[in-house]
Amino acid sequence: MAHVLVIDDQSHICTIIEHFLTAEGHTADLAENGRVGMQLAGLNAYDLVITDIVMPEHDGLEVIMGFKQLYPLVRIIAMTGGTARLNVGSLLTTAQFMGVDRVLAKPLDFIKLLTAVNEVLEIRA
Ligand SMILES: [Mg+2]
Numbered sequence: 804m805a806h807v808l809v810i811d812d813q814s815h816i817c818t819i820i821e822h823f824l825t826a827e828g829h830t831a832d833l834a835e836n837g838r839v840g841m842q843l844a845g846l847n848a849y850d851l852v853i854t855d856i857v858m859p860e861h862d863g864l865e866v867i868m869g870f871k872q873l874y875p876l877v878r879i880i881a882m883t884g885g886t887a888r889l890n891v892g893s894l895l896t897t898a899q900f901m902g903v904d905r906v907l908a909k910p911l912d913f914i915k916l917l918t919a920v921n922e923v924l925e926i927r928a
Pocket residue numbers: 811812813855856857858
């Protein structure tokens with residue numbers, strides 16, 4: 804079972820993802836932005852990070868860059884609903900270019916999320 808870091812500035816998203824992960828037997832730590840997420844990453848060893856992209860105080864692209872530099876073996880799933888100025892496709896393409904394992908558009912399809920989680924953890928195993 805995996806130790807997962809979930810980063811999203813919408814706390815209900817973190818809570819729902821945690822619910823799905825713990826139901827699958829995983830453990831999850833939650834962070835409300837990239838700054839807090841990177842602090843947790845310095846304290847715990849994670850198998851997987853699920854990060855939102857658009858967040859205040861260190862966005863998801865900064866999180867991805869930080870993990871690629873500091874913890875390159877940790878799997879990453881990036882998710883976003885975009886913004887008024889940045890569309891979903893552009894942000895997810897950027898995340899893919901930065902080397903994340905999976906990308907998901909919001910609103911989240913939680914079945915797709917769990918499939919992505921299982922796939923990236925199997926790749927690691
Ligand atoms: Mg957000």
